[in-house]
Amino acid sequence: MSRPTVRGVTDADLPAVASIFAHYVVHTATTFEEEPPTRAAWAHKRDDIAARRLPFLVAETEGQIAGYAYAAAWRDKRSYRYTAEDTVYVAPGSTGRGLGRLLLEAVIQECSRAGIRQLIAVIADSPASAALHQACGFAEAGRLQSVGFKHGRWIDTLLMQRPLGAEGSAAAQGSADAGGSIPATCEQNL
Ligand SMILES: CC(C)(COP(=O)(O)OP(=O)(O)OC[C@H]1O[C@@H](n2cnc3c(N)ncnc32)[C@H](O)[C@@H]1OP(=O)(O)O)[C@@H](O)C(=O)NCCC(=O)NCCS
Numbered sequence: 001m002s003r004p005t006v007r008g009v010t011d012a013d014l015p016a017v018a019s020i021f022a023h024y025v026v027h028t029a030t031t032f033e034e035e036p037p038t039r040a041a042w043a044h045k046r047d048d049i050a051a052r053r054l055p056f057l058v059a060e061t062e063g064q065i066a067g068y069a070y071a072a073a074w075r076d077k078r079s080y081r082y083t084a085e086d087t088v089y090v091a092p093g094s095t096g097r098g099l100g101r102l103l104l105e106a107v108i109q110e111c112s113r114a115g116i117r118q119l120i121a122v123i124a125d126s127p128a129s130a131a132l133h134q135a136c137g138f139a140e141a142g143r144l145q146s147v148g149f150k151h152g153r154w155i156d157t158l159l160m161q162r163p164l165g166a167e168g169s170a171a172a173q174g175s176a177d178a179g180g181s182i183p184a185t186c187e188q189n190l
Pocket residue numbers: 024030086087088089090091094095096097098099100101102121122123124126127128129131132133135
């Protein structure tokens with residue numbers, strides 16, 4: 001396998017992103033979605049993430065999109081603006097080869113640059129995701145019992161959290177209030 005590239009998502013990547021996610025929607029409970037989102041819904045999500053200057057990245061191997069990760073708003077209320085929620089999905093045939101780690105580390109880095117101070121993961125029914133997040137510096141922040149019902153069973157969510165940057169740092173404060181500073185290479189594609 002050639003070395004994977006991690007880069008900002010483009011419009012042309014969205015069908016592959018949608019297809020990866022659709023697999024997990026239909027076959028697993030790692031997401032509480034029950035219908036795969038439409039292409040228009042993906043474009044809307046991409047635009048919302050870009051408007052917040054947060055990262056939406058894909059991993060490409062041998063010309064194929066093998067995974068994606070993004071950070072989205074944790075909550076809309078303004079006081080949550082330094083907190084984001086990450087999401088990472090690797091294509092079913094490409095798991096266990098380091099792509100999840102590559103993507104999540106890149107999202108962490110881009111969120112730090114954008115002035116995000118806390119990154120949160122909401123993990124359902126995925127020991128692999130819990131292990132990946134722990135390996136990337138996240139710690140458990142609680143468990144919500146039986147909040148999802150999918151495929152005939154009740155499912156918990158595990159909350160994991162990772163602080164970013166130095167709390168109260170003037171540089172981070174200024175960067176976040178200015179809307180962050182995603183590097184040009186990513187900004188072009190977001
Ligand atoms: C969770 C997921 C993103 C991990 O990506 P991946 O490419 O398979 O993971 P990696 O190969 O990069 O492994 C990274 C770390 O995660 C851990 N890990 C990955 N898969 C694991 C598994 N099945 N069981 C236990 N630990 C696992 C390992 O500790 C590994 O650490 P290491 O780098 O020290 O070896 C991927 O399996 C996936 O897309 N799963 C289904 C969807 C999902 O649960 N998404 C998360 C939603 S929040």
